Amino acid sequence: MHLVNRYAIILLTVGLVLWVEGLFTIEWSYPYCLSQSDGPAYAAQGMPLPYWMWNGVASLEHSFMPLAYILNIIVLSLLMFPAVRWLLNRVVSNQSKWLRSVIGVTGCLLLLSHVALMGLLVSTGWYRPEISLGLEGYYRYTDFRPVRFGLAHSNAPVCRPSRFWFPDGWRHD
Numbered sequence: 001m002h003l004v005n006r007y008a009i010i011l012l013t014v015g016l017v018l019w020v021e022g023l024f025t026i027e028w029s030y031p032y033c034l035s036q037s038d039g040p041a042y043a044a045q046g047m048p049l050p051y052w053m054w055n056g057v058a059s060l061e062h063s064f065m066p067l068a069y070i071l072n073i074i075v076l077s078l079l080m081f082p083a084v085r086w087l088l089n090r091v092v093s094n095q096s097k098w099l100r101s102v103i104g105v106t107g108c109l110l111l112l113s114h115v116a117l118m119g120l121l122v123s124t125g126w127y128r129p130e131i132s133l134g135l136e137g138y139y140r141y142t143d144f145r146p147v148r149f150g151l152a153h154s155n156a157p158v159c160r161p162s163r164f165w166f167p168d169g170w171r172h173d
Helices: 002-006 008-023 066-091 097-123
Strands: 024-029 052-054 062-064 127-129 145-151
Touching: 002 008, 002 097, 008 024, 008 066, 008 097, 097 127
Parallel strands: 062 127
Antiparallel strands: 024 145, 052 062
16 A cells, blocks of 8 residues: 555556546548548547547457557656646645545555456457557558547548548548
């Protein structure tokens, strides 16, 4: 319990980040969205970097980039940590070990529940781990551009074309 008490702020920060990142996302577009000549295109999702998108092969399969996902969690945790620490230092005194332990256990439960959920999604095939979300000959990972911020959803979001990012559209090279 001493470790949970000692790392309460870190556990709560990472637990909150995991769930906030899972509920809110950035939708990502790419040039192929403007000219879907070889089939439909689907938006990539992830905040601050895209890490998953429906692959269009089966209704319950999504391409998933674990490296980008972990990087997202690290970046968001580093950004959120000062705010969580400031808030907890204002709300919880250093003398209140019981309350700090409750916060640590809450953070631990948030973290472990999300890790279990991600493990379930990968083990059932909902998320198919990939090296990149790019599709050879059509688009690369570096082609993704943010289109909008909003709630994450598990259905297959249709790719919204972005003339702002891609004024020349898609050219099949």
